[in-house]
Amino acid sequence: MPELPDVEGFRRQLAVCGGQRRVTGVDVLDAGVLQGVSEQRLRRELTGARLGVPRRHGKWLLVPADNGPTLAWHFGMTGSLRCCSPREPIHRHDRLIVTFDDGPQLRYRDQRKLKGISWMRGPALDRLLDKLGPDALTVTPAELEDALSRRRAPVKNALMNQSVVAGLGNLLCDEILWQARVDPRTPARELDTAVHRRVHGTMGRVLRTSVRAECVPPEPSWLTGRRDASEPSCPRCGRPLESMRMAGRRTVWCPHCQT
Incomplete structure (x- = not known):
């Protein structure tokens, strides 16, 4: 099960693959990983947005988009992020593919689909973070x-x-x-x-x-x-x-x- 160190690794993957880049394509291969957002809405609102600097709190990975919402991942038991070439074959457990303007793809891979991806605006994100204690890496x-x-x-x-x-x-x-x-x-x-x-x-x-x-x-x-x-x-x-x-x-x- 991904814990803080694994999610910190995913944050680094996202920073290299998608940080500060514009999204040119969103392919939802399995809508079962979407939490509180439809496939149509995510594709419509995320396409064309530029992703900001990703941050992690606990087991959550959060990346703001320049059009307002935040893309949030919780990796459950088997989730992971991969930075891939578009030429790389799609894995049978790839659930979401985000393509960026200069070619790389960010792929969310998850076998069991126990958690997944949220598309949150400010109040929903605030409510999420309010439920969490201090991050284990920075707690005093x-x-x-x-x-x-x-x-x-x-x-x-x-x-x-x-x-x-x-x-x-x-x-x-x-x-x-x-x-x-x-x-x-x-x-x-x-x-x-x-x-x-x-x-x-x-x-x-x-x-x-x-x-x-x-x-x-x-x-x-x-x-x-x-x-x-x-x-x-x-x-x-x-x-x-x-x-x-x-x-x-x-x-x-x-x-x-x-x-």
């Missing part, structure tokens, strides 16, 4: 502590809640908590200030490495590199990892290291 220690200290939920669930902090998904939360030595089942409000700050510092380090890789890297020294082994063991102590369902997702942790 004080903001994170304030948000977590008011949550009864387990810290793993709280970190995955996009209204608490935006951008973290399952892999990132497990990795951050493993590196910070925090049990994911601990109620968020029971963590003291020292642990909040340790989580914040760890989150920053994990995100910076992951943003460079444009994914949560499966490094052998990281939990992510071991969690899917046939007999997963902790990279730090070598003991068996445990797993359970939390917030609907498979959560992995080391019961020896994360106390």
